[in-house]
Amino acid sequence: MKKLLVTLSLLISLSNAGTLGIQEHLGETVDTSLTFLDEEGKSVTLKKLMNGKPTILTLNYFRCAGICTPQLNELAKAIGRLDLAENTDYKVVTISFAEDEPFQLAAAKRKTMVQSIKRGYVTDAWRFAIGENNSSHILSKQVGFVFEKTVTEQGKVDYIHGAALMILSPDGKITRYLNGVEQLPFDIKMALTEASDGTVGPTVAKMVEYCFSYDPKGRTYIFMWEKMVAVFMTTVMIGFFIYLIRQGRKEDDREVVKRDD
Secondary structure (H helix, E strand, O other): OHHHHHHHHHHHHHHOOOOOEEOOOOOOEOOOOOEEEOOOOOEEEHHHHHOOOOEEEEEEOOOOOOOHHHHHHHHHHHHHOOOOOEOOOEEEEEEEOOOOOOHHHHHHHHHHHHHHOOOOOOHHHEEEEEEOOOHHHHHHHHHOEEOEEEEOOOOOEEEEOOOEEEEEOOOOEEEEEEEOOOOOHHHHHHHHHHHHOOOOOOOOOOHHHHHEEEEOOOOEEEEOHHHHHHHHHHHHHHHHHHHHHHHHHHHHHHHHHHHHO
């Protein structure tokens, strides 16, 4: 049954290809020469933000009241318990894909996140930036972070998007995706350790991405009942089919025994 569920989840993943979410580009290398505006409004390359370290990359927008803030809060909790030395063993880079946001928001968000970490933390280890000359959109495409801009009748701009940590090697190779809002410190540590020597790791538990969808009106994740019901019904049908095959085999065995007698 476990193998069956895994197979079904993969089928669902394939059926969602080309839609919003995370389209993985494992093993590919991002352009580290892309420039961004840092917390002080200064132009800086991604290479400088990473500073030659394995890097946790997140793409968010700082006005987001939906999954962005919970994701960053959970990341702050996780790195607060991470058994690695920030700025030495790894860096964290959070970039806004909404390029109309001012750099002051990046500075304010970094201050809030760093202060929420329940231990002494090197502030410069977690960098916040916004795009410059479409750089955040270019980076989004390179890591497969697909989002959609929406505008209400009142002119309010919002975005439909997913949540994931992209792990980059020191030279910018995408080595791991950690999907969802919450991550275990152990998983992050292992991903960073592998990234330090450029080892590409598979993504685990992708089902979460397809069980939930972002609701731009409610600004929250909503459960995708239709997909889960479809998975359940398909599982029942396959299970029933397997049952019929086994029953048929038992009947054949009985007929063989009767003939032998």
